Amino acid sequence: MKEPIITFKKVKKNYDETVVLNNVSFDIEQGKFYTLLGPSGCGKTTILRLIAGFDEASQGEILLEGKRVNDIPANKRKVNTVFQDYALFPHMNVFENIAFGLRIKKVSQTIIEEKVKEVLKMVQLDGFGNREISEMSGGQRQRVAIARALVNEPEVLLLDEPLSALDLKLRTDMQYELRELQKRLGITFIFVTHDQEEALAMSDEIFVLRKGKIIQSGTPVDIYDEPINRFVADFIGESNIVPGNMIEDNCVEFVGKSFECVDGGMKSNESVEVMIRPEDLSLTTVENGKLQVKVDSQLFRGVHYEIVGHDDDGNEWVVHSTRKAKEGSRVGLSFEPEDIHVMRFNETEEEFDARLESYDEE
Numbered sequence: 001m002k003e004p005i006i007t008f009k010k011v012k013k014n015y016d017e018t019v020v021l022n023n024v025s026f027d028i029e030q031g032k033f034y035t036l037l038g039p040s041g042c043g044k045t046t047i048l049r050l051i052a053g054f055d056e057a058s059q060g061e062i063l064l065e066g067k068r069v070n071d072i073p074a075n076k077r078k079v080n081t082v083f084q085d086y087a088l089f090p091h092m093n094v095f096e097n098i099a100f101g102l103r104i105k106k107v108s109q110t111i112i113e114e115k116v117k118e119v120l121k122m123v124q125l126d127g128f129g130n131r132e133i134s135e136m137s138g139g140q141r142q143r144v145a146i147a148r149a150l151v152n153e154p155e156v157l158l159l160d161e162p163l164s165a166l167d168l169k170l171r172t173d174m175q176y177e178l179r180e181l182q183k184r185l186g187i188t189f190i191f192v193t194h195d196q197e198e199a200l201a202m203s204d205e206i207f208v209l210r211k212g213k214i215i216q217s218g219t220p221v222d223i224y225d226e227p228i229n230r231f232v233a234d235f236i237g238e239s240n241i242v243p244g245n246m247i248e249d250n251c252v253e254f255v256g257k258s259f260e261c262v263d264g265g266m267k268s269n270e271s272v273e274v275m276i277r278p279e280d281l282s283l284t285t286v287e288n289g290k291l292q293v294k295v296d297s298q299l300f301r302g303v304h305y306e307i308v309g310h311d312d313d314g315n316e317w318v319v320h321s322t323r324k325a326k327e328g329s330r331v332g333l334s335f336e337p338e339d340i341h342v343m344r345f346n347e348t349e350e351e352f353d354a355r356l357e358s359y360d361e362e
């Protein structure tokens with residue numbers, strides 16, 4: 001791995017007695033799209049503020065390009081932030097909003113004009129310089145905010161829920177645009193969201209946070225397919241989770257039967273939670289099914305039917321299927337060994353924290 005562009009080493013942040021970040025450590029590589037994902041209040045914005053230099057860490061080290069920056073002020077860091085509300089100046093036009101930072105740095109008018117033109121082009125707002133902010137749509141304002149950050153040529157762009165004010169269609173378009181922009185510029189983006197679909201669609205790497213800790217990091221596929229615990233499984237996507245028992249490395253028992261699986265790492269006889277995603281289950285006949293369920297309801301969701309049923313042990317199963325099922329009928333469900341994911345059963349938060357710490361020490 002190249003030298004990380006940002007490193008957090010056991011960073012803690014507290015306000016008086018309240019611990020907001022607890023021993024957070026990570027490396028951010030240059031040129032990738034990272035997402036901080038987690039429920040409200042878990043510490044996402046705090047991490048951005050510490051990177052930007054708007055707040056100081058209570059303990060631990062923050063490095064930018066290998067150099068400790070704990071005591072370096074925000075304006076000396078090659079990092080720029082795009083805020084949730086864009087923080088544009090309403091009384092200035094688009095050009096002046098973008099030029100503002102350069103004017104403060106006393107950059108010459110010719111260079112300002114050149115640079116503003118260049119970033120307006122990057123965000124596809126060519127020719128919008130003279131418009132007032134009030135004449136711009138939500139998506140356009142968003143792009144002005146990004147242009148204003150890009151004009152400073154940051155190595156890292158921090159984006160704090162920048163799409164949350166947009167309606168669904170525009171939001172999806174902007175997700176695509178932002179991802180394309182990041183690829184084109186090749187700079188590091190660190191994006192904050194509590195929307196898991198957005199995180200999956202946009203990121204190279206996701207950090208999942210809970211209560212001031214990063215509890216899992218990895219590619220969207222890693223996190224979706226191999227959630228570290230039930231919290232991550234439930235937070236990211238829909239899942240069916242039932243209790244089970246490991247028979248041996250590649251064999252797990254649930255709903256009274258044993259199944260081949262490829263997900264090792266648990267001890268024999270260990271109690272586990274077995275997860276299978278709704279789209280990994282397919283409908284078949286009762287005879288051919290690995291599981292049998294009675295269909296309780298189904299909803300048409302456009303791309304698929306969402307079928308909800310229960311097995312004879314009373315466990316609920318959700319299936320995403322392009323085929324319909326009949327309410328009240330019995331159907332079989334099939335799945336592949338690699339679609340089974342096993343997690344520790346009933347792990348308490350303390351036990352989980354101890355497990356995370358043991359990984360850190362390895």
Ligand SMILES: Nc1ncnc2c1ncn2[C@@H]1O[C@H](COP(=O)(O)OP(=O)(O)OP(=O)(O)O)[C@@H](O)[C@H]1O
Pocket residue numbers: 015018020038039040041042043044045046047194
């Ligand atoms: N200046 C402050 N003084 C005291 N507590 C604070 C301060 N700033 C943040 N906090 C607390 O720190 C915790 C983390 O806040 P943070 O803004 O990082 O969360 P977040 O994950 O970004 O949440 P959201 O998704 O709601 O924006 C919250 O419990 C918040 O109340």
